[in-house]
Amino acid sequence: MEKRVTFGKWTIGILFAVPQLILIFTFFYWPAGQAVYWSLTLQQPWGGGNIWVGLDNFRSILANADYWNSITASLIFAGISTGLAMFIALVLAALTDRQLAGSWLYRVVLIWPYGIAAPALAMAFRFILAPEAGFMAFANHFWPGFWDPGLNGADAMASVIIAFSWKYVGYNFIFFLAAFQAIPRSLIEAAAMDGSGVIRRFWDIQFPLITPTIFFLLVINITESFQDSFGIVDIMTAGGPANATNLMVYKIYSDGFKGLDYSGAAAQSIILMLLIIALTIVQFRFIERRVHYR
Amino acid sequence: MTIIKRGLAALAAAALSTALAVPAFAEPVKFDFWFGLSGDLARVVDTLCKNFNASQKDYEVVCTSQGNYDATLQNTIAAFRAGKQPTVVQVYDVGTATMMLSGAYKPADKLMEENGYKIDYSDYFPGIARYYATSKGEMLSFPFNSSTALMYWNKDAFAKIGKTEAPKTWEDVGADLKALKDAGYDCPMAINISANESWQLMEQFSAIHNQPIASKNNGYDGLDARLEMNKTKFVQYVTDLKKWYDAGLIKIKSKDLGQDMVQAFATGTCQIIMTSVGDHGTVGKTQKEGMNWDVAELPVYAGTERKNSLVGGASLWVLSGKSDAEYKGAAAFLNFIHDPKTALFWSTNTGYIPVTKSGFEYMKANGFYDKAPYKGREVAIASLTASEPTEITRGIRLGNFTQIRAEFGTQMQAIFANKESVQDGVDALVKNGNAILDRFQQTYPNKTLP
Numbered sequence: 001m002e003k004r005v006t007f008g009k010w011t012i013g014i015l016f017a018v019p020q021l022i023l024i025f026t027f028f029y030w031p032a033g034q035a036v037y038w039s040l041t042l043q044q045p046w047g048g049g050n051i052w053v054g055l056d057n058f059r060s061i062l063a064n065a066d067y068w069n070s071i072t073a074s075l076i077f078a079g080i081s082t083g084l085a086m087f088i089a090l091v092l093a094a095l096t097d098r099q100l101a102g103s104w105l106y107r108v109v110l111i112w113p114y115g116i117a118a119p120a121l122a123m124a125f126r127f128i129l130a131p132e133a134g135f136m137a138f139a140n141h142f143w144p145g146f147w148d149p150g151l152n153g154a155d156a157m158a159s160v161i162i163a164f165s166w167k168y169v170g171y172n173f174i175f176f177l178a179a180f181q182a183i184p185r186s187l188i189e190a191a192a193m194d195g196s197g198v199i200r201r202f203w204d205i206q207f208p209l210i211t212p213t214i215f216f217l218l219v220i221n222i223t224e225s226f227q228d229s230f231g232i233v234d235i236m237t238a239g240g241p242a243n244a245t246n247l248m249v250y251k252i253y254s255d256g257f258k259g260l261d262y263s264g265a266a267a268q269s270i271i272l273m274l275l276i277i278a279l280t281i282v283q284f285r286f287i288e289r290r291v292h293y294r
Numbered sequence: 295m296t297i298i299k300r301g302l303a304a305l306a307a308a309a310l311s312t313a314l315a316v317p318a319f320a321e322p323v324k325f326d327f328w329f330g331l332s333g334d335l336a337r338v339v340d341t342l343c344k345n346f347n348a349s350q351k352d353y354e355v356v357c358t359s360q361g362n363y364d365a366t367l368q369n370t371i372a373a374f375r376a377g378k379q380p381t382v383v384q385v386y387d388v389g390t391a392t393m394m395l396s397g398a399y400k401p402a403d404k405l406m407e408e409n410g411y412k413i414d415y416s417d418y419f420p421g422i423a424r425y426y427a428t429s430k431g432e433m434l435s436f437p438f439n440s441s442t443a444l445m446y447w448n449k450d451a452f453a454k455i456g457k458t459e460a461p462k463t464w465e466d467v468g469a470d471l472k473a474l475k476d477a478g479y480d481c482p483m484a485i486n487i488s489a490n491e492s493w494q495l496m497e498q499f500s501a502i503h504n505q506p507i508a509s510k511n512n513g514y515d516g517l518d519a520r521l522e523m524n525k526t527k528f529v530q531y532v533t534d535l536k537k538w539y540d541a542g543l544i545k546i547k548s549k550d551l552g553q554d555m556v557q558a559f560a561t562g563t564c565q566i567i568m569t570s571v572g573d574h575g576t577v578g579k580t581q582k583e584g585m586n587w588d589v590a591e592l593p594v595y596a597g598t599e600r601k602n603s604l605v606g607g608a609s610l611w612v613l614s615g616k617s618d619a620e621y622k623g624a625a626a627f628l629n630f631i632h633d634p635k636t637a638l639f640w641s642t643n644t645g646y647i648p649v650t651k652s653g654f655e656y657m658k659a660n661g662f663y664d665k666a667p668y669k670g671r672e673v674a675i676a677s678l679t680a681s682e683p684t685e686i687t688r689g690i691r692l693g694n695f696t697q698i699r700a701e702f703g704t705q706m707q708a709i710f711a712n713k714e715s716v717q718d719g720v721d722a723l724v725k726n727g728n729a730i731l732d733r734f735q736q737t738y739p740n741k742t743l744p
Contacts, residue, residue, distance in 0.1 A: 051739065150548060151710055
């Protein structure tokens with residue numbers, strides 16, 4: 001017979017939940033509700049008044065070619081940077097898990113990038129990737145005009161993707177390594193005794209067993225690439241050249257804070273929220289089916 | 295009983311002494327001043343504040359840097375919505391239209407009058423005063439840090455092509471750039487094409503050539519003003535810049551690429567740049583040893599009657615909702631800044647120019663402009679006062695102009711990357727900029743610019 005502690009009155013349970021509910025309400029539902037309200041009005045920045053405009057803000061944003069360009073750029077950024085960050089982290093974690101020489105060092109060092117603040121890391125990459133002064137100046141010396149993030153949109157996009165992926169490799173690495181180490185050694189040793197090589201063992205044993213982690217990281221990486229890219233873009237490209245790196249989250253900032261168009265920015269953040277929710281639902285609906293939870 | 299009596303006596307004595315002490319050791323009235331300068335300039339502002347606090351005992355200004363102009367405006371708006379706004383705030387030139395419609399300020403001229411300060415408004419250089427004044431000429435804010443754009447040119451390089459003077463027309467510039475290239479200079483001229491350079495490439499150019507940026511006298515006469523630089527000489531100018539860029543006569547220099555314009559000029563890499571007189575000090579301090587250089591007014595196209603250039607920088611606004619005592623302090627502070635002696639201190643320690651004629655005269659009388667490193671800065675005054683301001687060269691009074699500048703950067707980058715033709719790019723700038731103006735007008739229905 002299982003022993004359970006129960007409360008006689010349901011009110012006590014509610015009381016215990018109240019602090020948490022207050023926190024969630026104050027820091028999530030209230031601002032989100034405010035954003036919805038703002039997106040349906042035209043707000044004067046100094047608070048002098050507002051006008052109800054219904055869905056006009058959404059209409060004007062969705063009719064704007066620049067905004068669609070921004071959505072496309074965000075999707076490209078999310079796709080490539082997530083793929084890159086997860087693939088590199090997976091390879092590094094798999095190698096570290098194999099106890100190669102010096103793996104204890106990698107285990108510590110590879111986590112560091114995630115601890116670096118986005119603006120600092122963006123500043124570092126701006127130096128590294130500067131076409132005239134940095135590391136890429138070398139490449140430009142041999143192939144003049146090869147690397148020009150100042151005018152070439154693809155180069156600029158590559159710069160921010162590299163910087164973002166570099167940061168998230170560290171984050172993904174921790175999770176992958178933990179997942180690998182949770183796999184019982186006996187399974188891998190048994191497979192090795194049966195004569196399967198490293199690659200075979202990876203695909204048949206390790207990979208299927210870490211799919212829950214892969215799925216978790218996929219959801220987190222895609223969500224973060226929509227939200228956490230702001231600092232890197234702001235320092236490295238400021239959305240340029242010619243809007244090539246004007247990601248959705250950066251456009252919200254520049255329209256809202258620099259342009260003082262609070263209502264337009266609120267509408268954009270609602271759209272961004274819906275997009276992330278939709279993407280997450282799709283992932284849970286279609287990709288999670290292939291995940292094997294033990 | 296005696297204890298109580300004694301206690302009462304002591305209390306009375308204490309109360310009496312506090313009552314007597316208060317007027318003698320009155321705490322000065324504190325008020326906040328938020329500004330948008332950082333680094334070296336922020337230290338100069340701090341010294342300025344200390345000087346003000348030391349100059350009298352009644353008020354104490356607390357000066358806080360907010361990092362940059364954008365952040366200052368954003369933070370002030372947030373503070374104002376929460377009822378915690380500073381008394382005085384520095385707002386950049388293009389934020390003027392937003393401020394005027396905010397209803398969040400106390401007109402500076404009224405403030406000074408109410409507190410018994412007589413300010414001679416005709417003492418301000420007209421090019422500076424008109425930028426910040428209403429269409430009727432009332433000063434709602436006080437000009438503070440002011441600059442204008444100049445052409446910096448390398449005398450050594452020009453000597454190599456047999457020139458001792460800076461080019462005065464764009465036609466001459468074209469020929470000189472070619473000659474410099476032929477003389478072996480890899481980078482005859484440097485420009486940058488981000489949102490920031492809207493100031494020298496579009497706004498200053500248009501003013502000097504008396505070309506409108508927008509209808510309704512650049513927006514002074516109404517919120518229904520719309521951009522029209524796709525029909526002015528500006529298109530010709532961008533076409534020429536692009537032509538020179540394609541021919542390798544102009545290089546793009548920016549921090550993101552490794553070296554900004556000012557560094558490129560100071561190290562002798564590039565021979566001509568156009569930037570603020572505020573960079574005069576930086577070039578002097580960081581220049582290559584022994585390099586000879588000078589500044590000149592921005593060139594014009596041949597046959598153009600030169601008009602005054604525009605002032606850049608920021609002005610000081612006094613916000614509403616403060617106590618009378620704080621307003622008294624703010625008035626004293628503005629009066630202190632208005633003083634010619636402060637102008638000398640300010641211009642000596644920064645690259646900014648004096649904003650009043652009396653300040654300029656005072657500095658001239660003190661021999662400020664006679665010797666290096668300040669020699670040459672008087673060219674900025676000449677450029678600002680090249681003519682009486684016209685309806686168009688008063689300034690630019692457009693809503694959300696920061697976003698229009700961003701659009702300028704976007705379209706210039708598209709033009710220089712050969713993504714669109716010059717005319718298409720400037721047309722797109724007008725179209726997208728007008729959408730920003732539409733939105734601004736919709737946000738302020740039934741309101742008019744003062």
